[in-house]
Amino acid sequence: MAQKDELTKIIGKKNVLDDQKTLDAYSRDESFVIPVRPSCVVKPTKNTEVQALIKWANETGTPLVPVSSGAPHYRGDTIPATGGAVVVDLSKMNKIIRVDRRNRVAMIEPGVTFGEFIAALDKEGLAAHMPLVPRSTKSVVGSYLEREPITMPRHHWDPQDPLLCMEVIFGDGHLFMTGSAAGPGTLAQQWENKRAQIRPMGPAQTDFQRVVQGSQGTMGIVTWLSVKCRVKPELKKSFLVPAKKVEDLLGLVQKMQKVLLGDDCLILNSHNLACIMAKDSSEVATLKDALPPYVLFISAEGRGVSPEDKVAYQVNDIKIAAQANGLIPLEALPCGLSADDVAAALAKPSDEPYWKNKAKGACRDIFFLTTIDRTPKFVKAMFDQAESKGFSPNDIGVYLQPTVNGTSCHVEFNLNCDSNNKAEMAKVKGLVNDSLVFANMGAFFSRPYGSWSDMVYRRDGETATFLKKVKTIFDPNKIMNPGKLCF
Amino acid sequence: MSNRPVLICGETEGDGISSSTLELMRAGKKIADDLGAELSLVIIGNNISGIADEAASYGANKVYKIESPLVEKFMADLWVGALEKLCAQVNPKVLLMSHTNIGMEVAPRLAFRLKTRLTTDCTDLEADKAENLLLCTKPVYGGNAVAIFKYKEEPHFATVRKKIMAPAEKVSNKSEIINVAPDMDASAVKIESLKIVQEDAVSLDKAEIIISGGRGIGGSEGFKELEEMAELMRKSSGSVVEIGGSRPAVDLGWLPSSRQVGLTGEKVSPDLYVAIGISGATQHLVGMMRSKKIVAINKDKKASIFNIANYGIVGDYKEIIPAFNKKWRELS
Amino acid sequence: MKIIVCAKQVPDPEAPYTAVQVNSDTKEISTKGVAPVINPYDENALEAALRIKDENGAEVVVISVGSKISQAVLRRSLAVGADNLVVVDSPQFKSLDSSSIAYVLSKALEKMGEYDLILTGRQAGDWDLGQTGLILGEILGIPTVNLVRSVKIEDGKVVAEKILPGAYELVKSNLPALLTVSSEVGELRYPIAKRKIQAYKQPIDVWSAEDIGVDSDKLVQIDMSALMPPPDMGRDCQFIEGDSPEEKGKNLASILKGG
Amino acid sequence: MALIDWKADMVRCERCSNCKWVPWQKGPGLEFAQVCPSISKHNFHAYSGAGRYHSSLAYVTDKIGYTEGWLDIIYHCQMCGACDITCKTNRDMEPQEMLLALRAQCVEDGQLVPALMDVMEGLKAEDNMMQSKKADRGNWAKGLKVKDLTKEKGEVLYFAGCRISFDKELQKVARTAISVLKKAGVDVGIFGKEEACCGGRSYEMGYQGEIESFSENNAAMFKAAGIKKIVVSCSDCYHSFKVLYHKIGRKLDIEVLHITEYIAQLIKEGKLKFSKSVPLRVTYHDPCHLGRLGEDWIPWNGVEKKVMGQLVLHDPPKVFRRGKYGIYDAPREILRSIPGVKLTEMKRIEEYSFCCGAGGGCIDSDPDYSLWVAKERITEAKTTGAEAMVTACGWCERNFSDAVNETGDALKIYDIIELVEQAI
């Protein structure tokens, strides 16, 4: 097969796979997107190979579908939308290029998982900005490129955080570096001049990395990212704030964001907290029963010249703020679950099984952005929806994550389900595809996976029009993951 | 000695040469000496042999005499033509006229015909020996500034203000008198003179005391008050006392123009100048600022006349003058 | 009957003397904070023209030559009754000497066509040269009378009183003719309010040097070898005191009589 | 100084736009934050202090000539000094002086506004800015028993000014002032019909030459009458006598007092006592010429010099008038001492007060614009909850009264002296 030969020339034989099993594995995921088999899977090991690959794809008109994380995938973005595509699996590009404690930045390749990343940072006295308990196979680069929110809104200044600079090979085959990494000078020269690729803006009058982020691999292939890290706290005080309703917690959340208090700040319902903290499905059920309906997890980290004082004043202020909202921050819940245990769980990737699959073996998510004050109406709507579709409210996990310093909020509903239960899966599919209900209420599906893309781009044709124009700039031959988003 | 003379265009006054011409001759002589040129004089009129003879005593090398019945009276058109021809003949280096009504009318037209540049109403003349040019000093901007003009075009041509220079004195050497054929054509006269009406033969420049009124007098009636004052002073001091006025007083018809003191009227320098109801526009000040003593009476304290007055009274002349007259009588 | 009045814009000769600044270095005179005016003698000429218009009916056209001529100032002529205003404005016309102004005027007159009478002021309040009108008469080759104080039109001829020392001469001339007008004509009338408003709206002719075919080689600027402030004649005025005007008058008499 | 002499300032204006706003340290929010009437109305940048710098730079470098639009920009300015003060909170520049030079340049070049030409014609002929007959000037004092200082000597002169003398509705201000001063035992006199304009307004209209003769006249009249103290109700006159005369080299050796200063002084000395309550919520409008423009003139005659490489200094050192020492406290002290009067302040006060709109000749050259500005100020005054706006200048009062009449607002406009009289 000519294609395989050519790919072999570029990538090397052992990194070009086209066996049925592999192709099947890359043709489907945990989402509701239609499975399409790629024609080939390649695993490049360095950026020059990626660049050559893209040039080849341009010449041959072959669609490329980049993948960073290991299975299972949940969003459908790594499944080819057209036949004849080549999947570019970047898992073999898994170097941690640089960890810079002084400037709180690391540079990593797409294949690096959170587990590897955390370990490497820890050695240098740094910690990663974590999304909510990622699965162990999750690529750090993948997570950040997808704009997965992190659990610390105080450190989430911009939707693109903690992504800083990147090396990307655009769909036109041009290797590019964004932000201050762009130049002048090679990376080595930049390091020499004490630069650490931490300024995300630019170069010049364009923020190229913003176009790549959230693009689901449709603009180019990222070959490394520099990412914001935080200094590993010398001490950390965590609290669990129980509440019957989401509404009850919001005053405290808003206050903390408004005066920059605390580090972690997220709300989970009993189901999700149980899934994260329990060992297995049976423990989920018992733990869940012991938990209050909603829990706000907050922490205050101490670092810098006076870590104890930093934590002390924050704890004090948090308590006062909680009291003002009729709430009590607890070090441990009456059921015995301690805040420190939760903190520990949030600081690392998920144990197996992945917490989302823990209760019923599978899970489908509905998530979008809104503002903190609007979250209760969406929570209510989700349960109303579930009820109307006959889906058990008991199987719905709720995760509310303030983002961008509290100016917006990620709302996520995790619909726990049994993939073998066709009737249930149909209901889940219905709920996921019926997200228009939320959109009509003002929910912003900023990361439109699968069927959501049609919904959002139909709602806002102008944006779609201009995104298509952008696409022509960076991927003129439309070889990058065609069929995704509005492309 | 250059054969290009300093030529003075003279005027007659009654049966003699005019005083302003004599002034010019003194100034012209100096210029001629400085430039190493001859001094010449031209006289135009009818039956002027006697005057020419008289004029020949004032130090000119030559006196040109242009005699014609056509110029019994001053006729600008004929004067201009005659002088144009004479200049073509004698090719003067410098040409001077008095800034009189005649000079004012003839000089610009003549200058145009001679294709030269003219400086009018000069208060001083000087020869620039180095460049062989004439320096003409002239007050400008109504007397607010003094400019010196120096033009290369020839003949260097100026009209000179009266009463600025002393008149020339008689010398023993007589000038050569040259008769110039008049060559005048009556048809050149485009202006018909219907009549000359004598109005008020006053010579302000001979007055020792001038009582002047301006816009502040308020009307011709007011000048009667001034006349009474003048009469008193005449009687008590025996001086020549005249009534004068500023331009507005003349323009408004309260006084004949012969009594106008100022830039476009007479420039006077009496022993005493009493300015009543005159605000002191520069154009007036130029005409009287050389007076030996100046008294100003004006209602308006901001009037600039006070700036050049020795004595000032702020107030209404109608109240002040009768009291003044009364007191003057008492004291006389 | 078409009467042309030549009007020059000059710094206000009646500006407070302290506002007049003589710069000997640049040989420039400025009247600080004082608006320019139409040369007062030209205003006299305009008044003479308007009187003819009152009497006989006539079209009065005011023409002004200069550089940066202020329309606001010249439009006053329209406000008092002139029928049209022609402004001939060019940077080349800055401080032209008399013969050049007369030349430019003659070119403008060519463009304007027929006219019957030209009136100018006897002299301009800036340089006080008194030449332009007479030279213009020479250029045009028309009868010219200097220093008139009254102008009338009788039987298609102009009759004027020409000022002589202590007398006047009644003169008569065919038309067209040029007369220079002296202040004895009287001051320019005041505009009436209604006309003022019209005057600021009325279209006027603004011509450039090119418009009238001026040969710039023929233009000569006024030039001086020196410019100086006048000699200071300021005297320290002694104000005669007195509790009443009468007393002041008496005191003055005493002082003059005494010394 | 001539316009061209301000070229350095024109070039060094960096377009910071502080000239458009109330000083930021005073916390202007969304409303009433703009300090310049001209840009507030016309919006184009050229109608601001900075804009006039830039257009003037274009003018002096021959990039633009006189056009209708340029003149519109030049004459649509109240010369209120707001841009001057706000600029000078930061810079060592003189916007007001540049604006004055610009106007003077226009006047010298004959680039005139018809309405102002008429005013000037009136001034030259009748010695007042109101296009009225000189003979009527003393009418306001008819029936008042007050010393005529043109006839007899006296130490205190009350100078009514053109506006108050001729504006029939404002004549009460002068009459009240005389009555109040007399009640305080002041031996006050007037010039009556012999009073002449102070010359200040014409100066700001660009006719800077006129003030020469008026200042000379007034100084002589003051001297002749033996005056030691001039009291004025008009802020323009105050500014002329105190500031402009000094500026043009004719500093009066007489105490110049605005009536508010004098009243405040009389209250302090116990010569004026308030016995009646005047129950009124008021706000006080600082007249530009009494406030920011009212501080003493500081003569300076020197050159610019550079130190530290390019630091712009002046030799001898130049002291800038930055509006710090205007008359702000006296009127407020008076209002606070009147029983019953409750003073609430507007946002734009003291050195960053908003002009009434009448200044710089605008009341004559563009009355609509002038009124628009007054209405802006009235809107601001109303937000304080005041029943009345008190001012201390006839021009302000005239313009505000006209505006209130036009809008039908219930807000009353008073000269401060009227409240003083009510309280005695």
Added chain:
Amino acid sequence: MALTREAYRALEDIVGPENISEEPANMAGYAYVFMVQPYMQSPAEEYFMPAWPEAALLPGCTEEVQAIQRVCNKYGIKSHAFGTGWFPGSLAGSPNTITLDMRRMNRIVEIDEKNMIAVIEPYVAVGQLHVECIKKGLRPHVIGPGPTTSSLASHAACCGMGPSSINTSHSSRNILGVEWVLSTGELLKMGSLGQSGEWFSADGPGPSLRGIMRGYMGSFGALGTFTRIAIKLYPWPGPTKHESTGRSPCYDPIIPERMSSYICSWKSWDDMHEAQYMITEAEMTYSGDRAVAAWHGAMMTESNQEFYELWQKGILQKNAFAFGIILGGHSDGEIEYQEKCLKAILEKTGGWIDEELEKVPHAVGSNYWWHLWGGEIIKGIFRGTGSFFCAATGDDTIDNACFGSYLGDTLMKPYIDKGLFLQEVHNVWGSNLYEQATIGSHHEPLYQYDPFDLESTKAAIKLGFDSVGAAITEGVGLGFFENAGEMAHTMTSPHAHDFHKYMKKIKRVFDPNTASDPMGYCEPE
């Protein structure tokens, strides 16, 4: 080339005759801005932008801006909108361009206290917004030039660092919602605004068009006009009103409870930067910003003369390596923590707070105003000589800023020695430690020149040009002036992955008829 009458009438119909002008004197106001010569590399004696706008318009609403833009496309005219026009790039610079003065669009649409969002129009000045925000316990990001500048302009289309960047980031990072009239006249409502009319996020769906809208520097009107934007607001620890005492020119702030103002000094760049690492790691300041001795001295004095006298006392030079700090606690505990940290950091790094300097009248107050909202900057940077420009700016780590500071000193020194700029080496401004320095630290080696002095200006032009070269050869990074406009791009882009080529494509694709002035951005492909 004047507008055709047809085009003019079409524009006039949109905004009304009172809101359009082509009067040259008016255009002069839109063609002048400081630092134009070094920025445009134009001759020293040329004070104006190379091309004057053909007309200026004052649109009143988004629909008018759209209509104007359509007219531009129809008649082949370019537009260039600006907020307050402080920066050269904000003014029209290409021939056949009309300028849109956004002054009439000056509303604060909303201040959403709960979600810390302000929605503003172009002519809302930073100072105004600040006052309205603190009423609700919040504050906006403020850029260096201070309170008069348009908040929208700096966030959407210009550049955006300021003294409080340590806690309020870079303007490009604070954008939550955007209403954007593209060069074609089409209206783009980004993110959540386009989906549901809510202003909380402008990223997505999918790739973020914020990346096209602007980068480190904004597009300076070259990609259309931003008519309304939503920006993030940040905590304000002080009272609901700014209070001050005194009268012009210096107004002393009443520094609120639980806030304090310090000027801290060190003996070298290295020590100061070491302290900055500690300050940012401890997250302990409300604001922190490099205090250049010369202009900090200018800020605290009422005139150049007073400044010069202060300078001669030597206090300022003694504190040449200074960093102004504002502490602000929402609680007693927080402010105590901050004070304690500051003390500890000074001890560890050999820093000090100069008592003599603090005693200078207005010293503490001017530092406070500067940090609060960029106030006093005009005194600091313009009063002395009239203008400034920058040598080799950069934005990356604090260490890189330190490296850049040494380079800046070196580049400026020969000119300073010749007396061509204000005398003061070590005048590197910046240390805007964005987001506690986690995304970089800005430094600007600025030199103050006199635009009225031709030699001084010529030097400014030359050093400005040479600085771009130095940024490339010395590798300090691409900062401020190296990042905006065709001329700079031509020099720098080949050394930075040819970013220019993409910008040209963006310009072509988003503005097919070049109906927006490319001057401050780039010419289309």
